[in-house]
Amino acid sequence: MTRTVGLIGAGNMGFAMMQRLLDQGWAVAVCDTAPAVQQRALAEGATLADSPAELAVHCESLIVAVVDAAQAEQVLFGDQGAAEQLPKGGTVLLCPTLGPDQVEAIAARLVALGLHCIDSPMSGGPARARAGEMSLMLAAPAAVLAQHEALLGVLSSKRFVISERPGDAARTKLVNNLLAAINLAGAAEVLALAERLGLDGGQTLDVIEQSSGQSWIGSDRMRRALAGDLVPRAHTSLLRKDSALALRAAQLQGFDVPLGAQAAALFERACQEGLAGLDDGCLLGLLRR
Known part of the structure; x- marks a missing residue:
């Protein structure tokens, strides 16, 4: 055994x-x-x-x-x-x-x-x-x-x-996940804007993926969201939790994270609107509204 x-x-x-x-x-x-x-x-x-x-x-x-x-x-x-x-x-x-x-x-x-x-x-x-x-x-x-x-x-x-x-790997993960939250929130926001400007979301993402705006999480989540696939691979509630933990760690150090705070607030809003159990790519639908 x-x-x-x-x-x-x-x-x-x-x-x-x-x-x-x-x-x-x-x-x-x-x-x-x-x-x-x-x-x-x-x-x-x-x-x-x-x-x-x-x-x-x-x-x-x-x-x-x-x-x-x-x-x-x-x-x-x-x-x-x-x-x-x-x-x-x-x-x-x-x-x-x-x-x-x-x-x-x-x-x-x-x-x-x-x-x-x-x-x-x-x-x-x-x-x-x-x-x-x-x-x-x-x-x-x-x-x-x-x-x-x-x-x-x-x-x-x-x-x-x-x-x-022990604890240092957790610190590293929180830094990573706060950036993931920022990147995902940004990707959802700009694709919602692209559609409002009359552009095709998929074509816009094609450009972003080969240009300076590319991020792995943005591509991964937005491809599924554009296809209407919100089956959770990573629940929205998880990045709400993780971004909140990262903000608390920053606050304990007296370090200001304005972008992280805005991203965390967006995940909190998504959960309050009933999206906690969906894939975190659901931010696109939230921002479309």
Whole structure:
């Protein structure tokens, strides 16, 4: 069972990571709150656990791919939490986008239990995760990263070791995601403007993609939005959460982020208007109005 990896949270990214590991010959045990997701995971070849605690008994490495800090703390330290059931010396890969202080607090609790924590937020979307090509930002002691080189190598061909201090990968992810929010908000705004000016949105995006206005997230999300495809690969609520966390980190440093604040306000508005569960490319429709 030493190659069995536990996965808590088989959403879009978690499920793609699970598929990648299974493809590469790793055994994966999954725990998710949605019965339908559990059954999909079983059909893919994963084994199932009814609780994080049950899952942890069989694993030395545990990937936590839930949404936020509250969920991460619950699955690790709550009733039926995984942390106390992991074997001493086990490792938790903390993959959600969290505040640096939240990562530091969770890591300290894990270390107190004799466990390791790899601060390992991810970026790139489910397709890249499925192919093992997503980005992983990593902060953990070098010996811990070396111990898990095989697992990390399967998950990501784009690994960035930020430091040995948990929380630094989270800081890097927040900076990245704030820029993603700014870029996506800008792409939606200019395409809505292009259409108001009488231009074709798809043709305009063709030009942008080969010119100075290009951004990966703008192209990825706007192509789908122009086609009317808002099936969520990345929910609008996630960038609302992440941009708000980035603003809080900036405020703690006394650093002003005017563009980031405007982008965060737009994601907040989208969620207030009922778009939280849609793909974040829905900003185009919001700005068209």
